[in-house]
Structure formats: C-alpha cells, structure tokens
Amino acid sequence: MVTTPLLPSDYLDLVSPLRSGADLRGRIEAVHPETGDAATIVIRPGRGWRGHTAGQYVRIGVDVDGVRLWRAYSITSPTDRQDGRVTITVKAIPDGKVSNHLVRRAKPGTLIQLDQPTGDFVLPPAKPAKVLYLTAGSGITPVMGMLRDTEFDDVVMVHCAPRPQDVIFRSELHDLVADRKLRLTEVHTDTDGKLDIARLDELVPDWAERETWACGPTGLLDAAEEHWTEYGVQERLHTERFRAGIVVTGDGGEVTFSATGKTVDADGATPLLDVGEEAGVLMPSGCRMGICFGCVTPLKAGAVRDLRTGEITEAEPGVLIQTCVSAAAGPCDIER
Numbered sequence: 001m002v003t004t005p006l007l008p009s010d011y012l013d014l015v016s017p018l019r020s021g022a023d024l025r026g027r028i029e030a031v032h033p034e035t036g037d038a039a040t041i042v043i044r045p046g047r048g049w050r051g052h053t054a055g056q057y058v059r060i061g062v063d064v065d066g067v068r069l070w071r072a073y074s075i076t077s078p079t080d081r082q083d084g085r086v087t088i089t090v091k092a093i094p095d096g097k098v099s100n101h102l103v104r105r106a107k108p109g110t111l112i113q114l115d116q117p118t119g120d121f122v123l124p125p126a127k128p129a130k131v132l133y134l135t136a137g138s139g140i141t142p143v144m145g146m147l148r149d150t151e152f153d154d155v156v157m158v159h160c161a162p163r164p165q166d167v168i169f170r171s172e173l174h175d176l177v178a179d180r181k182l183r184l185t186e187v188h189t190d191t192d193g194k195l196d197i198a199r200l201d202e203l204v205p206d207w208a209e210r211e212t213w214a215c216g217p218t219g220l221l222d223a224a225e226e227h228w229t230e231y232g233v234q235e236r237l238h239t240e241r242f243r244a245g246i247v248v249t250g251d252g253g254e255v256t257f258s259a260t261g262k263t264v265d266a267d268g269a270t271p272l273l274d275v276g277e278e279a280g281v282l283m284p285s286g287c288r289m290g291i292c293f294g295c296v297t298p299l300k301a302g303a304v305r306d307l308r309t310g311e312i313t314e315a316e317p318g319v320l321i322q323t324c325v326s327a328a329a330g331p332c333d334i335e336r
C-alpha cells in the first residue's frame with residue numbers, strides 16, 4: 001500500500017536491476033568500435049541469464065528516443081567467458097534505428113532488456129572433420145561466436161566485405177590464420193565484385209565435403225542454398241538469415257489499429273509491424289523475420305498478405321497474424 005501505484009519490485013529495480021527474479025535485463029559495460037560502422041557491445045546479463053550455445057542470438061530491448069525497440073543480435077563472445085559478460089557486435093545500417101543507436105550512441109551503464117538466447121544455427125555435438133564458414137558483412141557475427149568457442153582441425157572461411165577495413169574482427173581472424181587455426185579467403189566486393197558462388201570450386205575445392213555454416217545477405221544465402229541443393233549436399237549447409245526473404249508484394253490498404261484508435265494508409269510491401277511502429281502504436285516484436293512469433297496479433301477484420309509466400313489470410317475469430325512478415329491486402333483491422 002505504501003508504494004502504490006508502484007510495486008516494491010519497481011523500487012528494487014532502481015537499486016538492483018540485474019537481481020534474480022527481475023525481468024531479465026543487462027547492463028552495457030563497454031562499447032568497442034570494430035570498423036567505421038560496427039561496434040561490439042559488452043553486456044553484463046542479470047542473474048536469470050541461462051547462457052548460450054555458440055552461434056545463437058539474443059533479443060534485446062533498447063530505448064531509442066523514448067520508444068522500446070526489440071532486435072535480435074548474434075552472440076559473439078565464447079560460451080566460457082570467465083567474467084560472465086557477453087558481447088554482441090552490431091553493424092549500423094542506413095536509417096537503422098537500433099543499430100545506429102547501439103553503434104554510435106550507446107553508453108556504458110545503460111540498462112537494456114534481454115531475452116534468453118535462442119536459435120538453431122549452432123555447431124553439432126560431434127565435431128565435423130572439415131568445416132566451411134561462408135559469411136558476408138555482419139553475417140560474420142554468429143560464426144565469430146563459433147570460432148571463439150570451438151577449434152576444428154580443418155576450418156576454412158570465405159568472407160565478403162566491401163573493403164579490407166570493413167572486415168569485422170579482421171585482426172583476430174588474421175591471428176587465427178597466423179596460428180594455423182584457420183584458412184581465410186577475403187572477397188573485397190568493391191574491387192572483386194560480389195562472390196559468384198561457382199567460384200567456391202576454385203577457392204575451396206572440397207567445399208561439398210565440408211559441413212558449412214553460412215550467414216550473410218539474402219542474395220548470398222539464396223545462391224548457396226541453390227548451389228548446395230544442385231550438388232545434392234544441402235544437408236551439409238546451415239544458414240542464418242538476419243531478415244526475412246520478402247518475395248511478394250501487392251496492393252495495400254487502410255490499416256486500423258483498433259485498440260489504439262489509429263488508422264493509417266499502408267502499401268502492400270511494408271510489414272504491418274513497421275506500419276504500426278511508424279504510427280506510434282505499441283507493437284510487440286522479436287526477430288522481425290518470421291521465426292520467433294513474438295509479434296503475433298489478432299486480425300479483427302480485412303485481409304493481410306504473407307510477404308514470404310503471397311498467401312492471403314482473411315479475418316475470422318481467433319485468427320492470428322505475424323505482423324513482421326504480413327502486409328495489408330486491402331483494408332484491415334489489427335487488434336493493437
């Protein structure tokens with residue numbers, strides 16, 4: 001009664017935000033620039049943190065201009081880091097709200113929300129004899145978590161970035177090469193052009209025999225999946241995507257967020273999650289690419305299109321949609 005309307009836990013949050021039993025949080029303890037547009041964020045997780053498996057990602061909730069935004073980031077620290085801290089490494093993308101905030105404005109001492117780590121882009125329990133890591137840009141992050149965690153006898157990496165100075169973790173990678181723990185080919189796309197997947201025959205002649213983990217932009221991953229399938233070795237390829245492959249768009253419509261009382265016009269290509277956030281509606285979210293179901297919301301009226309498949313979902317009682325991969329297909333009403 002004394003603390004009403006706040007709960008005693010709200011006061012405890014002020015003095016001990018990382019205590020066990022509180023919503024899982026973390027404190028940013030340091031920000032280390034990696035390249036001109038990427039930085040590693042060192043986080044001390046709160047007591048409920050269950051630890052991760054190399055290659056997994058964590059969802060973090062960050063306050064940007066007073067709005068809590070959730071994004072997923074691969075964990076780049078090894079699983080046995082002695083000081084209990086974890087790192088994520090973020091590349092700022094043009095107009096990116098959270099990535100620019102983390103890379104350019106995040107300050108040590110800042111509290112963030114954390115989820116438990118998750119994801120199945122991980123190494124198998126039994127060590128494969130030969131490994132290939134195929135990465136581009138910020139797609140190197142989950143693989144760096146693996147490289148720092150587990151040594152293999154025979155590991156090759158092909159990494160693409162515009163220029164040498166854009167290669168995240170470059171000096172650490174070259175240390176591994178000098179120690180004969182890694183064979184590395186850098187493809188500098190500004191001078192060499194985009195990697196033609198057929199070049200793997202020349203860069204890594206035994207690529208088809210290698211257990212492969214690939215992470216990078218959609219174009220690279222689509223080409224890899226096609227190539228591995230063509231050679232009948234698709235079960236050796238493991239991929240991690242940072243965004244959903246949007247393949248279809250259509251006509252949009254007027255979107256009503258009935259709980260908030262807002263109505264906006266939306267095109268048929270923009271996910272309803274972005275439409276809602278842009279309109280100032282509180283939208284739950286997670287991976288923002290259709291895998292975590294953190295954004296599901298009842299569709300009260302109208303129809304939406306799944307941007308990955310083109311499938312139309314029409315409103316009926318109990319129908320839920322993933323707002324991160326659904327766009328308006330005519331007028332619709334979303335229960336937010």
Ligand SMILES: Cc1cc2nc3c(=O)[nH]c(=O)nc-3n(C[C@H](O)[C@H](O)[C@H](O)COP(=O)(O)OP(=O)(O)OC[C@H]3O[C@@H](n4cnc5c(N)ncnc54)[C@H](O)[C@@H]3O)c2cc1C
Pocket residue numbers: 057071072073074075088089090091092093094095096097098099100119138141142241242243287288289
């Ligand atoms: C499983 C998983 C792991 C991830 N790990 C990492 C990581 O380790 N490091 C890292 O830097 N990022 C990672 N990401 C991407 C990250 O979650 C965000 O999508 C990214 O930081 C952009 O967020 P933003 O708020 O800056 O951009 P937003 O403000 O959401 O978007 C700004 C613009 O950029 C476009 N956009 C959104 N995401 C991307 C993207 N990934 N690439 C290119 N354009 C995009 C949007 O369509 C929009 O036009 C991961 C994503 C997933 C799903």
Ligand code: FES
Pocket residue numbers: 284285286287288289290291292293294295296322323324325
């Ligand atoms: S936010 Fe993860 S499925 Fe939509």
